[in-house]
Amino acid sequence: MTSARERLRRSVGGFVASAGAGFARPATRMLLLSDGREYTSEQQFAPIWRHRNRLRRDLGLAIDWGPLDGQDDAGWHGLSGYDLIGLKLSFRRSASEAMDIVRRVRETLGQGSATRLVYFDGDDDSAVLWPELVELTDLYVKKHLFTDPADYRRAFIGKSNLTDHAARVAGRSFADDIIPIGQPEPVLTPAKLYLGWNIALDDKIARLPTVAPTTPRSIDICGRVHVSPDSWLGDLRAPAIAALESLAGRWRVAVPRARVSQAAYDAELRAARICVSPFGYGELCWRDFEAIQAGCLLVKPDVGHIRTAPDLFEAGVTYAPVRWDYADLEGVCARYLSDEGARIAIVEEGQRRLRESLGPGWFVERMRVLLAALEKAADEIAKE
Structure with missing residues (x-):
């Protein structure tokens, strides 16, 4: 009987299924799981796909992608066949809906699972919309981070430090905004916040x-x-x-x-x-x-x-x-x-x-360091 993971690979034309000869057996299998709702956010995955051959060759990292919405029970249970889950959600989701999804992923993997969960925050700003979500992940990847970690203990008017600035200098109200309060609670484990890569690596820029x-x-x-x-x-x-x-x-x-x-x-x-x-x-x-x-x-x-x-x-x-x-x-x-x-x-x-x-060497090294940081973060959390 075909496994849920294999069905997923075939349905999206996954790289692992079509890599062909010439590659060593992957040391790490990674699934990118996304709701696909925001194009600019999804572009955070663009360099992963663009350099997937080199990631497979140099790091032994084999990558699949799967749609988050519409997954059946078999698809959810197939998550445990991966070493690493990369998750992405639209900022338009409610906090409760986002937390429910991440908790379901965690529960599906089960307690003591060796599968690591990484959240890719593709939002444009530097704030963390759902600080509680950070606690459910092994690593939380941002395109850019505040230089001062204390900023992750602030509550902003609106979604970010920039909406907060607009409110303070121009009296702008965000009461009717879809996200009236951003980062309302402090990030309890700032060690999980990780600097990934910014929009310089988006497809639009790579083609210029x-x-x-x-x-x-x-x-x-x-x-x-x-x-x-x-x-x-x-x-x-x-x-x-x-x-x-x-x-x-x-x-x-x-x-x-x-x-x-x-x-x-x-x-x-x-x-x-x-x-x-x-x-x-x-x-x-x-x-x-x-x-x-x-x-x-x-x-x-x-x-x-x-x-x-x-x-x-x-x-x-x-x-x-x-x-x-x-x-x-x-x-x-x-x-x-x-x-x-x-x-x-x-x-x-x-x-x-x-x-x-924009070259493959830079990004492969960035991913190498990310994987090392993931293991380090997991070890530090385990010691607590």
């Missing part, structure tokens, strides 16, 4: 060509920062818009409001010497990496409060930070618009780091 920063440029500063006035992102970006528009008399500045095609947007970046990239739902966004690949100097609010990998946010080395209120934007732009050599050096270092991180 690299444009030399030395190519002729007709725009000095671009900032495609306008959003709907109903969005709380407008509270974060209003100072950026005001600062950018005030520079138009001194330099060639583009602060467009109308939406354009992807091709037109790409051309705009390739024509700019500096790209101002404000915060979105999280500290980082695709525009950061699109700008670097297009040969722009990336200017964005200071992100020294987070740790992320690959680290393309070293002040004065790979990007130019500004204050969150953009009061120093003119001075920062003036410095680099008057020193083309300094601008080019920063862009080239950002491109070098990004190119390196």
